[in-house]
Amino acid sequence: MINSLRQLGRFFIRCARYFGEFILFAVKAMGMLFDRPPFIRETIVQMYHIGVRSVPLIGLAGLSIGIVLGMQTIDILGKFGATQYVAAVVGLSMVEELGPVITALLVAGRAGSGISAELGSMLVTRQIDALKVLAINPVKYLATTRIVACILVLPLLTALADFLGILGGMFIGVTQAGIHYQAYIYKTLDFIYITDFLPGLIKASVFGLIIGTVACHEGFKVQGGTEGVGRSTTSAVVLSSLMILISDVYMTKILVTLWPEVG
């Protein structure tokens, strides 16, 4: 009993320490945002790596989620004879919740793991020390640029997932519920305002911040050679996915309060 209490205590201390380190790292990296030089080119290169290369995956995910959502919604709405509302249900679900979260989880798996593996192996092969002695701040050059790239790219990818999700829903609405595609589009535009998009895109940016910061933080604290790189890659994905899901709960609560029409 005492022993398991002790272990529980240790676990909480570890969590608290990790979280403290994490916040310090985030503050350090973002604190350098406006230091010169701005490393704009490196940020753009990272946006390409993180963003453009994720397009096929995110697009496919958005489309298939939209299709599945469409099929289920039509099934349920059919019981109430309200299948014409499928456009609203699919659209709002994608834009407000599924789009941002699915995008973030997939990017965490694809790009987050890549970032922490890259930085980890740079650390192990002394490339990060090489940056230092060339008088380039490695946190600013490697982490700040990647975190900013994630923050900028996630809303764009989310918008893509939203769009393709709605398209997937429309495909089902047209083929299975016999709704005319124009009517489907009108219904979608009727129910979804720009103010519905905005909370989702804000969420997406926060998820980007989480993915970038967790991945860079894990990469910079690799210990124990190549094996350590593998371990930190795994924990980058696990930790950022967890933080995305947990922060989603709080953000949804906050955003529902701020934008009452969302609820």
Add this chain to the structure above:
Amino acid sequence: MEKSREYVIVAEDLWMTLEGKQVLKGVDLRVESGEALVILGRSGAGKSVLLQCIIGLMTPDSGRIIVDGMEVTAFTTEKEWKKLWMKVGFLFQGGALFDSMTLSENIAFPILKHTGITEKRALDCTEELLSLVGLEGEGKKLPSELSGGMQKRASLARTLALGPSIVLYDEPTSGLDPVTSDSISRLIKDLNRQGGNTSIIVTHDIRLAFQIADHIAMLEDGKVIMAGTPEEFRRSEMEHVSRFIYGSEQPVAGREG
């Protein structure tokens, strides 16, 4: 303080523990302006750790380091470090090239980040530096496409890119064939004699040591066991030293007799 004016690099009584092991045990060093100091020692003696303390990649537990009048061990701000790093070149034992960049990009990197010159001019400088280390025409290759020795030379070119007046070399010739090794040691010598550079060269290559050293310090188990001119080292009768220079096959007594 008076003394540090004539010496460009001074280390006083450096102690360092890594993972419970005493790696440096009171190291003292002095390097005069324009001089090449070779630090000899077996692997594991603490040579790389010592160099990394001087450049600030590691922090000694105690002791004082002064480089070019700046008290490195008292640095508190990033600005101070930056000033040191702009002046001092550091060649990593493993090269530490950026593996996502070509050789040219590696070498142009510090130039582009720290000087206002155009990309085109930077590439011209890069070509010059590549030919200096005997790698002309190889600029488009990635580090992974090169042998260890070539990586080392490319890394040397990057180290010299900003024209440092002080250079610390960690095993500049390890992994190089004797011919390339000689050309690198000639390059280091030229940088000292003609360029007026001050350098510390860490090596266990005794040939290199005698080719370029103005002074030699021998590090053994975290302590400087002998310091002096190459001539003094050749004549030394200390067992550790002569065994290092002449190999262990030859009995020390036999050489004396």
